[in-house]
Amino acid sequence: MKSENNxxxxxxxxxxxxxxxxxxxxxxxxxxxxxxxxxxxxSADDAKDIxxxxxxxxxxxxRSGTFELxxxxxxxxxxxxxxxxxxxxxxxxxxxxxxxxxxxxxxxEEEIEDIERKNAEFEMMDKAIDSLGEPxxxxxxxxxxxxxxxxxxxxxxxxxxxxxxxxxxxxxLMRLKKIFFSQYKNGNx
Amino acid sequence: xxxxxxxxxxxxxxxxxxxxxxxxxxxxxxxxxxxxxQMVVEHTLFLQQINKFAEWKKFRDALHNTHINLSExxxxxxxxxxxxxKVVYLWNRYKRVAAIAAVIAGVTTLIFTSLVNYxxxxxxxxxxxxxxxxxxxxxxxxxxxxxxxxxxxxxxxxIKSKINLQSIPxxxxxxxxxxxxxxxxxxxxxxxxTSRNIAVTNSKGEQFRAVLVKEFPDKDIAILKIDDDKFxxxxxxPYGISKTESDVAEPIYTLGYxxxxxxxxxxxxxxxxxxxxxxxxxxxxxxxxxxxxxxPVFNHEGEVIGILSTKETEAEGVAFAIQSKYIxxxxxxxxxxxxxxxxxxxxxxxxxxxxxxxxxxEQVKKIQDYVFFVKGD
Numbered sequence: 001m002k003s004e005n006n007x008x009x010x011x012x013x014x015x016x017x018x019x020x021x022x023x024x025x026x027x028x029x030x031x032x033x034x035x036x037x038x039x040x041x042x043s044a045d046d047a048k049d050i051x052x053x054x055x056x057x058x059x060x061x062x063r064s065g066t067f068e069l070x071x072x073x074x075x076x077x078x079x080x081x082x083x084x085x086x087x088x089x090x091x092x093x094x095x096x097x098x099x100x101x102x103x104x105x106x107x108x109e110e111e112i113e114d115i116e117r118k119n120a121e122f123e124m125m126d127k128a129i130d131s132l133g134e135p136x137x138x139x140x141x142x143x144x145x146x147x148x149x150x151x152x153x154x155x156x157x158x159x160x161x162x163x164x165x166x167x168x169x170x171x172x173l174m175r176l177k178k179i180f181f182s183q184y185k186n187g188n189x
Numbered sequence: 190x191x192x193x194x195x196x197x198x199x200x201x202x203x204x205x206x207x208x209x210x211x212x213x214x215x216x217x218x219x220x221x222x223x224x225x226x227q228m229v230v231e232h233t234l235f236l237q238q239i240n241k242f243a244e245w246k247k248f249r250d251a252l253h254n255t256h257i258n259l260s261e262x263x264x265x266x267x268x269x270x271x272x273x274x275k276v277v278y279l280w281n282r283y284k285r286v287a288a289i290a291a292v293i294a295g296v297t298t299l300i301f302t303s304l305v306n307y308x309x310x311x312x313x314x315x316x317x318x319x320x321x322x323x324x325x326x327x328x329x330x331x332x333x334x335x336x337x338x339x340x341x342x343x344x345x346x347x348i349k350s351k352i353n354l355q356s357i358p359x360x361x362x363x364x365x366x367x368x369x370x371x372x373x374x375x376x377x378x379x380x381x382x383t384s385r386n387i388a389v390t391n392s393k394g395e396q397f398r399a400v401l402v403k404e405f406p407d408k409d410i411a412i413l414k415i416d417d418d419k420f421x422x423x424x425x426x427p428y429g430i431s432k433t434e435s436d437v438a439e440p441i442y443t444l445g446y447x448x449x450x451x452x453x454x455x456x457x458x459x460x461x462x463x464x465x466x467x468x469x470x471x472x473x474x475x476x477x478x479x480x481x482x483x484x485p486v487f488n489h490e491g492e493v494i495g496i497l498s499t500k501e502t503e504a505e506g507v508a509f510a511i512q513s514k515y516i517x518x519x520x521x522x523x524x525x526x527x528x529x530x531x532x533x534x535x536x537x538x539x540x541x542x543x544x545x546x547x548x549x550x551e552q553v554k555k556i557q558d559y560v561f562f563v564k565g566d
Contacts, residue, residue, distance in 0.1 A: 017248055019255075026255045030265040052252045059248055118245075125242045144236075145243040170193045177235055 007073055015062035025055070029074055033081045041089065050088070054080040057108075057115045071106050079105040083112055128179040136172035143169055195225065199232050303502055304464075305379060307479060359564035364445035364484035365389060365413060366493070367559040368430060368516065369536050370423040372415030375516055376483035376563045377498050378404040381411050384565025389415060392451045392557045399563075402533075403523050408469060409498050409511055410519045413563070414532075427555040428485070429542040431492040431513045434461055434471075441473060442549065443497055445484030446562040453553055454481075456506070458494070463509040464501065470509045471495055477508035483563060486510045491544035491552045 013021025030051055037047035054077045061067040069076060082105060129137055135157060142148045142156065154165040201207050202215050219226045259265045361384060365376030374389065381387050387399045397417035404411040435441075435458050442455035456475025463470030473486065477500045486495040495510030520538060527533045544552045 017244075017251060019251070022251055023255050023259065026252070027259055027264050030256075030259070034266055048256060052249070052256070055252055056245070056248060118241075121238070122242050122245050125238065126246075144239050145246060147243075166197065167193055170196060173196070177231075180235060180238070181231070 007069070010073065011058075011062050011067075011069060014059055017059065022055075025058075025073060025077075029077045032074070032078065036078070036081060037085055040085065042085065046085075046088070050081050050084050051077075053084055053115065053119075057111050060115065060118070061111065075106055076108070079108045080111065083108050087112070124183050125180065128176060128183065131179065132172060132175055135168070136175065139165075139169055140172050140176060195228065196232070199225075199229050200236070202229065203233055203236055300502060304499055307500065307502060359386075359388065359566050361565040362446065362480055363482040363563045364480065364497070365561045365563040366444075366483075366485040367423065367426055367561070368520075368538050370426060371532070371536075372399075372420055372422060373402070373536055374399065374413040374415065374561060374563070375485075375496060375519075376411050376413060377496065377511075378406050378409045378411040379498075380483050380563055381413065381565045382406070386566045387413060388564045389413070389561040390446075390449075390564070391561055395419070403519075403526075405519050405522065408515045408519060410496065410515060412519065412523060423559070425543070426539040426559055427491065427542070427544045427552075428487065428559070429492045429540045430516055430538050431488070431494045432517060432540070433514070434512065435488055435494045437461060439494075440489055441475065441486050441494065442489075442553075443475060443477070443481060443484045443486050444553065444557060444560045445477075445481035445497065447478035447480035449562070451557050451560060451562075452478075452481075455549075456508075459507070464499070467509075469515065470498065470511050473497070473508045473510055474506055475508050476506055481508075485556075485560060486513075487552070487556070489549065491542035491547070491556070 010021050010025055014025060030047075033051045033054070034044060034047040037050060038044065042050075057080050058073070058077065061069075129140060132140070139153065139157065142153050143150070148156070150162040150165050150169070153159075153169075154162045157165060159165040159168070198207075198215060202212065207215060219229060256265075361380055363376055363380035365374040365380075367373065368375050381401055382404065384401070387401060388396050389399045390396045397415045397420045399413045400416045402412040402414050437458055437460060439458045440455065441458055442453060444451055444453055446452065454476050456473050458471060459474045460472035462468055463472055471494075473495075475497075477497055481497050482499070484497045485493045486497055488494050493513050493516075495513050496516070497508060497510045500508040517538065520536060524533055524536070544555050547555070
């Protein structure tokens, strides 16, 4: 009963991206996944990638509000990682007859498809912002990602006033939106 | 209002930062101007996406920092592997690759061995084993009784000419064909390669003793000579040996001894090169069996275009033949290295086919007497 409550608290914490909750889940599950990946033809870096992707899956799930975990967090993370790693192995054409299994798993196909679609979208955005170059990238990141005010930004970037910063931000935004919408449409049609 | 101001307004509107008056004013503007309306819709979508992106990125950064913190504190296994751990890791990572490589090496060896051995049937393997067991005894006796053996040797030489061929346990068999009526035959080197005694049988079942004149292992060609009083030289050979390459898709046939009777099979030339692009040979689409090795491959003019030598183990109906022009180069080499021997110097390879206008059935009738069953021990 106690551990069940604990897990619930952890997930609620994760939904808020509470540092302590993230750390706890990370600490309690990472080693298991690292040995899974390394024992199945992967490296420690692969393990980190796969594990973090599974964390994102769990994070997105908890944020959707309707999510209820019917198994232990450990089982869920293991299932996602296992599936992700098998997929990655296939893509790399690295031979692995089957992941050696002694742990129970739950079906996670839907989640994985979902996260792959989202990842693709986010990577598209990441690339689009990167392709803008400086100072556009930093300017937009400061405003839209770090949610800084235009006055702060003007001070940080050395614009004489917020209006000038706004004009610059507007130009950058138009470029980003142009790239974003051309790719967004391509990706969604 | 210029564009910058409009966008600013749109953003403030979406975020709900407008006061009620402003909001009412802006909503009226939205209704009256489809462009502003479109801008709001578009920008809402964009902001949603970029907000999600912001969260995703933030969470990823958080994960990244967590990973670094935890591994620095030693609370998760560090990614930096050292010494033994690294070896274990590398072994874990590459053990499958190593295993696969070993398997491939093993399989390749087996395939090559079987490719070489496949068309050399072992007609009497039980006897082969007995023979190999006898050898150490003979050696022992030789060591102990050298003189006696020397005496025996002379006797053996005398007896040898009288040995009945039937008593020799032949283990290797294939096909060969005459290239000179005086009794010169061509076959594969791999058939007679290890043989001390060689015998050939014609399609009528008459058996003759033969000797190995010379073998060309690089071409897998061997020249035999029938060395038996019973053999009567044949006047002319009905087929010619082609000097040129044949065309792909040309119909071909072969005669050989996959069993004790002569067997006909037909097919076509599939490629001008052999296994893995080997230029020495050519590829045939024909049903070949162990024992067909060394057999002549004829085109429908009755010309020999190749010597059937190997077949692919992994595919049915794919065989390889050594191109007939290498028979000429083999004979030339033989003549060069034995320029004093008149028997070799007078060796004439038939160039023209005298059966070219006949149909296949008639051709085979004429040709079969010149194709021999080759046996070696």
